[in-house]
Amino acid sequence: MTNTRARVTPLAYTDAEIATLDLPGGPLSITRGIGSGLARRAGDAPGIFWAIGDRGPNLKIGPAVKLYGLTVVACHTDAEGAKVMPRPDIGPALSELRIDGDTITLLRTLPLRGRSGATLSGLPTPGGANSVSEPAIALDGTILAPDPSGADTEGVAAAPDGGFWVADEYGPSLFRVAADGAVLARWVPSGTEDLFAGADYPVVGALPAIAARRQINRGVEALALSDDGAWLYLAFQSPLAHPDAEAHRMARHVRIWKMDTATGTVVAQYLYPFDPPETFRRDCALGAVDWSDLKVSELVLLAPDRLLILERGSATTKLYAVQLDPAHETSPELLDDATRPTLEQLSADGLIGDLALTKTLILDTDDLPEIDADLEGLIVLSPNTLLLVNDNDFGTEGVQTRFWRVKLAADLPFGQVERERF
Template structure:
């Protein structure tokens, strides 16, 4: 890990979006900006861009325990079920500014459909291998899938447009400066009547993402020609058990003009017990590990944020020379990468990425858990932010500036 550094929590005030009376208290919804951070080429050093996820959502057990919605217990055993109390509060990009020791809100850019309507946080229709989370309203009625998005990553281009990565499809979305989604790339085989139209450009294997573990990040090269995205966790390929036990996650490099995957790389996950703050709280397992952010450093060089919950580690990786053979993008290839142990990979000419630890929150314990956003301000300055889940469980957004004594982010 890098030598000396200084950590500073920056001031921020969460904006209240809604207050909903419940049988047991009030559900207070605040703005979510912590799912992804980004900076645009040529941006002034004080400008940040952020994105929230699908919108306020509650797990069934939390809805019953914290807010007294006992009538929802009948759907508690449905795998992945969520309550979305305000689906009109959907994916939103925020422009932010760093002013001294504070982060200030500048403006919100809600994502919109081609006709100008807001893009919701409700799932895609699903079908085939693309399993979707069942979503209910506060009364326990199933909400109809309407082609919304669960945005988790953001890249900003020099012309002011964006790329957003989301988990449902999973998909990559091209977004105009005004928030209108102009293109949406999904895996081959994922279909549905959606606005904007789904374009099945991505390899079909992407639809084998674990439930709620699709694309968690997206980064773009400075010239906008290349995109980089990572699955949050190993694919459930060929079955769910493979995703729960695999030791590596796929990172893709794509041609931003065509959507073609031009490189696939295997990122090795750390041992679960090495995430010390999480391990002290109880049992941790391989399926708890996840990648939550990528940041572009230079040609085929990335920062990767790897975490469980309380502990986050930031690694530097160079993709050069670590491409997997192209047959491992084919959904029919066996054994799958997720089925193989590290010792088996050499036999199929696969090398896992080498990675260099830059920073771990186990050494900076004042930093909040659930970090998801990361942006580089300079070769020795980093901004981190947690996901507050729209404040529905009382969590506040927290920004942290990490300043290293020497250049480590070049």
């Protein structure tokens, strides 16, 4: 379909089947999840790109009961962030894919592995004072024990040395991963290292302590990396729960960090402003939309300090370009966990002023009804062409992975030198 903004082409892709479980309400088919994040590496062969799935197959309590007759888990309905994990052994994995014409092919999958060689589970990590653990529920209704090595991977950046940076919601944390999927290190918020005691890889408290203030199930969601691997750009999925969940619920801005990959130092912090909830038209047609329903799910680096950002509700997705300039850097003390009022409190009270980044709209899927909901992955194929993917949640609710190639009416706003990257 063609409109004034873009031309959309759905691409052919077939989900890889992993397992089928016989449950009281019928069979549960588990397929490979690859739609949590996408990345390209400048040195890879033409058409090659990478994807990350999340923690593994999981179900919210409602669908587990309604779709699969798992009435034994209904007692956990009111547990915040609770997920049924029917196969916790199927954990985070990277996937290599190739786009050829209108077809995408899965070439190989690399499960993330610890130094013992064992694959990582998708089980939650232990919680602490400022780090709440999401409950993971077994098929028999019991609560699964936390795993200090577990991860809920949501974003990926492909490094020039052949390895990867992977974003995790649980810690929240960053994984440094080798080209074969082996975890080299996990960076966690300073002061939370003891929560990961016994992890199957080195754990380093390299991230600012304030990261542990993430809202439950809303940790680090999106990554982008400079071509030389020196700078990592990180976005939280939602405002932090800092100092409390009310600040998260009312805040209207998300923190973006520019980090030194050698040390983990946050060299600059920025605030990305959400669009008003009422502008997410498809979401509003399904029910009320609050500020806390909005998320950032992907970053792409267009040029030095210039990002393409995927902002979404559930049904509606918007793509915005932003320039990270010094005038919009927050003061260093706003990275300090002890500072009051917090950025989230200032945001909730409408006191951010001109500090928020300026956004340029690139795409709004409310104008493109042929693109589905739950978009989480994005890469740039050429100066005017994007690739989008939905998150199929490992097929647990019957959703298939779908890709869309989107040709824009005009080139993306990046510099002449950087155009050659694509």
